[in-house]
Amino acid sequence: MTKAIKKQALGRGLSALLKDPENDIKSVEDKNADKVVGNIIELELDAIEINPFQPRTNFNEDSLQELATSIKELGVIQPITVRKLDFNKFQLISGERRLRASKLAGLTSVPAYIRIANDNESLVMALVENIQRHDLDPIEIALSYQRLIDEIQLTQEQMSDRVGKKRSTIANYLRLLKLDPIIQTGIRDGFISMGHGRAIINIEDQDAQADIYQKIVSQNLSVRETETLVKNYQESLKPAPAKPAKGNSFAIDESEKKAIGSYFGTKVDVKMAGNGKGKITIPFHSEEDFNRIIKLIKG
Known part of the structure; x- marks a missing residue:
């Protein structure tokens, strides 16, 4: 006392x-x-x-x-x-x-x-001390980081040293500023969390962001449910896989391959494509062997 x-x-x-x-x-x-x-x-x-x-x-x-x-x-x-x-x-x-x-x-x-x-020092002190000591909402923190970048020209590495936060943490806050303004307001007012915002930011289209935001609020979706919703939306944007061209493909039995090889007196190679086309390769070992195969083909 x-x-x-x-x-x-x-x-x-x-x-x-x-x-x-x-x-x-x-x-x-x-x-x-x-x-x-x-x-x-x-x-x-x-x-x-x-x-x-x-x-x-x-x-x-x-x-x-x-x-x-x-x-x-x-x-x-x-x-x-x-x-x-x-x-x-x-x-x-x-x-x-x-x-x-x-x-x-x-x-x-x-x-x-x-x-x-001076004013610059005051700005840095005000922003850094408030980020460290007060329960600012995520958007206010993000705006504080952005001001340090815009007005003091601090890099994310320098901010990391000043505020004692990992660079990845700072980057995650800054990304929130890319959200639709309505969603930023929702985070500030506590309708959704920063985790929800981090999931939504993966969608570039702001109209789609707003639609998902409305679903989160109306259905009281968790962060994990939001991540699933975003993933499903992104999957829906991917082009459908090309269907294989229909062809007249058929199977060739080993016995048929052996019959061809037996006819030419050598082991032949038979390859099939999915459209029913293919090729037969007949190897030869000398000029004499080549002439023999030609005679068989000519009949």
Whole structure:
């Protein structure tokens, strides 16, 4: 308990330092920067603005109210993270849910980690920290990854290092953005899971995607049932196997092959095709043997 009280008091002391115009810290090289940057400071809510790079767009009101009730009883256990913009002005990097709940709880200040970052660094920190720490829906995560690619030019390998996820996992999230927008909304709203979406994405035609999505929702299909449905659809697109041409095929007995061989005095080779055509091969071993066979053919 004593440790918690000291920590809170320290934060309030540093908060006063930030309000002193003579100690306006703008970079890590400034005087007293080491006392502020990376430390937990009690910040007034009015001094904090929402981060425009925040990937989360949906906040469950019931869940926020539950968190607000918890904050009223226990306080903000995990500090938010902000970056310093100007004198006594800060922008949220991560912790918007805690910030919103703190306002609902009637707080006037919250504990916050102070960082100094440019817009690109802020975007990376906001997206990475939110991906790691919050229960974003799969589409929000996919959009966060896409923004890191588009705006920061991070490769999937670099993102893998930043967020601690396998490259294949990142690729699977990004593929969801190729789904029909209606299906993406269905994932965000919880009508279907990411597993359903990963199965549907194997279909290129978006109209077909939408049809299968409707079946999943109306019939409450599982992911495995969806995979089977997609597989059956893909099988239906394959061209029917060509039917063998009808012919006048017939069988030749071994006795008939022997009779031919006996006539020519050598072992002949008889091959048949499926259309009733074939060929007979008569081997010879010398010019004399060849002439003998010719005489037999001529009769």
